[in-house]
Amino acid sequence: MSQSLAELITQADERGLAASALACLDRCLPLLDPAPADEALRSLWAGAARGEDGWAGRLAEAKAAVAEGGDPADDAGALVRRMLDDAPSAWAPGPLREWADACSLTALALHQGLEPASAGPPEAYRTGDTAGAGPLVTGELRRQIRVLEVLASGGAGGLRLARDISAEGQRVLRAVVSRRARSA
Template sequence: MSLVDLIARADERGLAASGLACLDRCVPLLGGDDEVLRPLWSSLADGGADGDAWGERLAKARAELDCADPSADTVPGLGPDPAPGSGSGAETEAETEAAVSDEDRAAALARRMLATAPGDPCASALRAWADACSAAALQIHRLLDVAADGDGPLVAAERRRQVAVLELLAGRGAGGLRPALEVSTEGRRVLRAVVSRRARGRS
């Protein structure tokens, strides 16, 4: 089954886990430690994303990672369009985008994933968030992939992990959360190594 189909068929817990797993794998871009989102995983195990614990723990994670406002990101191609008459023409946009690194764009996408997570979620809100997180995580890995075009090895591996998480939750329900977290942890280690390697290359 395709990734799109799996998201379309997932229940609330599966959708929350899918979005959370995408975000968890991208924590290295946010400067957080590996345990910063663990309380959110625990809330899914305790009662799903509809419980009070989810909203409280989400707010705490946002505060720890300074990701409270999704409109704060102004990275070209990610923020809102310039207001009419603002004087922000195509030339200025092109100059600004040229000065922004792929790492900056990837980090902005990761911040937006956390900032837009539904604090009081319903199935429709979670589905929209999970779908957005899936696309953002794939774009993040595309930005950081060694391949110049298409789906390189980093993107392909991220797609496989997204499918694996959704299949685990669909097949095992709450029992799929632990192996889903293990899948996410593996992906986070890979991305952390990529980020570290790119940083060494710039130094």
């Protein structure tokens, strides 16, 4: 039996927590208007790879790359920006776990907001109860779990694979946003 998302977050190390939160944030970037360049978080991914030595400086670079802008009344965009704003500059398990947990919930809630057929609180999805979750939410949950599993396995290409998983989710969300804009 595979572990729930909540269990995987609880067991993750600092690198896994940072990359998990970062992957959630990365997948949600298409909700920003205007959307930043695809590589807006590149410096923060590099910070996660370097750990404590590169984290705080890279965090500042990423915040500058995803500078304020867009419609302040846009709730989804505000939530995505808050995901980055809440990133801790300290490379420590407690703050990183809190950030990973918050990013996980926010990403699930944002996906659920784009999928009106989904019902149920995002907290329930993280413990394995996917009743009422539509395909968009289920896909996001699957990607969150996969990122944590890949990073927990300790393979050399774990961060690269986490970025690839994130890029796939970003493409899905970009398509949903584009489809909604065309039908509006």
